[in-house]
Amino acid sequence: MAHPVLPEDESPPAGATAAVDEARPRRLPLLLAGVAAALVMGAALVAPLVDRALRGDEQARRALDLRLVQTWEVTDRAHTTGDVTYPQDPPAGGAHHPVWLACGVYDEPVRDENAVHDLEHGSVWITHDPDLPADDLQRLAEQLPDNGIMSPRDGLPSPVVVTVWGAQLRLDGADDARLGLFLEEYGDGHTAPELGVSCRGGTPDPQGELPGQGTNA
Missing domain, CATH: 1.20.5 (Single alpha-helices involved in coiled-coils or other helix-helix interfaces)
Incomplete structure (x- = not known):
């Protein structure tokens, strides 16, 4: 097969x-x-x-x-030569004196009504406890913007308070890193009604009573 x-x-x-x-x-x-x-x-x-x-x-x-920054909607910009009672301490805007303060560091308290006029111009206002050490005052002064004023103030709610028109932050001291952040955020004056103006040309008198200086409409 x-x-x-x-x-x-x-x-x-x-x-x-x-x-x-x-x-x-x-x-x-x-x-x-x-x-x-x-x-x-x-x-x-x-x-x-x-x-x-x-x-x-x-x-x-x-x-x-910056979560502790306090802000307010401030609409009153009237000029007055009288005293004003402000809702914030230090004030963060409102009616103010026709004369503003010259830029710089003051070694005595300044008049609120004049300082508020600076805030209207976009200035930064750093207030501090009068008993802060000299080194701390120097540290604050070094951080003060050109468009800014710095002054001691009795009875502050914290050692240092930084204020612009409508915004304010209480700081623990001169070495509080939030100061730099606040200045970065608000130091350009964008919250102020008169952005682009400055504290230049104001009166150097802390009480703002020199006639004929620093007046505007």
């Missing part, structure tokens, strides 16, 4: 095997290049997200550090 002849295992020709082996090394650089391109594109897409996240963290940090 005849038996069927089974076909022998078929193997690819030797030339075909060599072609496959040569193709594999050529595909590897292409694969690596594709992966690298994907990584570059991914980084380009992720970078803005990371940047926004970092900036968000910075904004959150500043908001947290």
Whole structure:
């Protein structure tokens, strides 16, 4: 009885095997290049997200550090030569004297009504406990903006208080890092009704009673 002849295992020709082996090394650089391109594109897409996240963290940090800033909507800008009772201590805006104070550091208390006129001009007002050490006073004076006044004040609710029109922050002392943050946030005078004006040209008299100086409409 005849038996069927089974076909022998078929193997690819030797030339075909060599072609496959040569193709594999050529595909590897292409694969690596594709992966690298994907990584570059991914980084380009992720970078803005990371940047926004970092900036968000910075904004959150500043908001947290300045969370104790008190703000008020102050609309009264009337001129008066009389005394004014202000709701804040120190005042953060309101009716004020027609004469404002000259920029600079004062070694005695200044009249509220004149200082408030400075605030209307976008000035920064740093008040401090009269008993602060000289080194602390120097540290505060070094941080005072050009458009700013600094003066001692009895009965402050904290050792140092920094004020602009409509905003105020009580500080623990001259080395309180929040002073720099407050000045960065509010020192440009943007909360003041007369942004772009300054304390230059005011009276150097702490009581603001020199006639004919520093008056405006």
